[in-house]
Amino acid sequence: MLRFLPLKLGRLYRCLKLLLVLGLSVVLLMNTHTLFASFQKNELTDRRFLNLNKCPACFGTSWCRKFMNGQVSFETWGRLRFLDIFNVKNVFFAQYGEPREGTRRIVLKRLGSNQELADIDQKICKRATGRPRCDLIQAMYKTEFARLNGDVRLLTPDVVEGWSDLVHCPSQRLLDRIVRRYAETKDSGSFLLKNLKDTERMQLLMTLAFNPEPLVLQSFPSDEGWPFAKYLGACGRMVAVNYVGEELWSFYHAPWEKRVDLAKQLMDIAEQLTNNDFDFALYLLDVSFDNFAVGPRDGKVIVVDAENVVVADKRLIKQNKPENYDVWYESKFEECDKEACLSFSKDMLCSRVTVDHNYYAICQNLLSRYATWRGSRGGLLHDPPAHIAKDGQLEAMLEECANPKKRYGRFAAAKELREYLTQLSGAAR
DSSP states (O other): OGGGHHHHHHHHHHHHHHHHHHHHHHHHHHTHHHHHHHHHOOGGGOTTTTTGGGTTSSSBOTTHHHHHTTOEEEOGGGGOGGGGGGOTTOEEEEEEEETTTEEEEEEEEOSSOHHHHHHHHHHHHHHHHSSSOOOHHHHHTTSGGGTTOSSOOOOOHHHHTTSSGGGSSOOHHHHHHHHHTOSSSTTTTOOOGGGSOHHHHHHHHHHHHHOOHHHHHHHSOGGGTOSBOOEEEEEBTEEEEEOOOEEGGGGTTSOHHHHHHHHHHHHHHHHHHHSOTTOEEEEESOOOGGGEEEOTTTOOEEEOOOSSEEEEEHHHHHHHOOTTTTSOBOOOOOOOSSTTOOOOOHHHHTTOSSBOHHHHHHIIIIISTTOEETTEESOTTOSOOHHHHHHOHHHHHHHHHHSOOSTTHHHHHHHHHHHHHHHHHHHHO
8 A cells, every 4th residue: 555655645746736837827817917917017117116105214216217217127027026926035137228328137126025124114113103003204203213313413333333234333434434425315425414314314224224235335336346236226115236147056067167267256255355455344244156146248256135244444443452353363163054054253253353254154155065055065166177176275275264173274275275266267268
């Protein structure tokens, strides 16, 4: 009797699969008119769809004219709203057109799931009225987001410290940079908070507290060589950024020479974000294959998810001299059976001048044998050519970079790995 069990389960699976297909077909047939309407209508001109009606409890309005003029439209499948159940992160691909420049692909983000956005509304209402539902626009003026309205001169660390990763340990220099480069105002360029309108201040603060990714992209722009996607603008709760290219995971099985080049770029990003002329250390807390993308033309690797970035001001650390500030900090390796695992202390990242976190994150989660993603293990540099595998040099450097056995071993291994990958890239050309 037991020998027939797998057969019965197989038939049951096929029946369920057939029923699912038939069910979807029925839904499509019943909603044919709605589907045609979806393809004809541009929802990105709808104020309520953009949540523009909730401003200033939103991310900005700098791109509203472009949305309302129909210059931004979803790509084909993005117009079908019933597919949103699979789009938990609320990230959409769209086309943006300029009369003289033609159209180009961009990415639209709501910066959170529908539930997370609903939770924000509820929190605002509870803080303002004590009730879960309210007039959101009126409620905003009774929250901490409106505290700085009026003639307040500066955005200071004591007001926003700990609101999000970006300002886990803010310096006045960082906050001045955020305000000065705030793109959702016509009067950008001044670090004086009082030069912003009341609504603009509240939008800036809400973005800082809810998801600071737009402020990271504005404060450390791609135009100046930072490895982030370019920020374009916002309308309501829809933010537009430049489309970079396919996610890094698409290159997992690319030719060895291509993967070596990508690995070198990743280590270069780790170095740039850790040590730069601005003395800001940007530590990536969420490092996975889908948080990086590769340009189709130049092959450049770019960070496409900058929500979880801690920014430490090295000048402030040197000035305040907290305990052991000048002792090199080594991130502790912890192997786990989940994807994209990282072990870190935000407070340590904020109190040491020399930190190996970015090298650790890239090596462990993207390059080494410990990297696990979508059921695959082995990292971007898996299955090297026979002569490289036989040499053992690469494997040793990756192991020491991810899981160092010597004191300060990761620092040395990261430097050696960058140089080694540079040599391999040069030899492949």
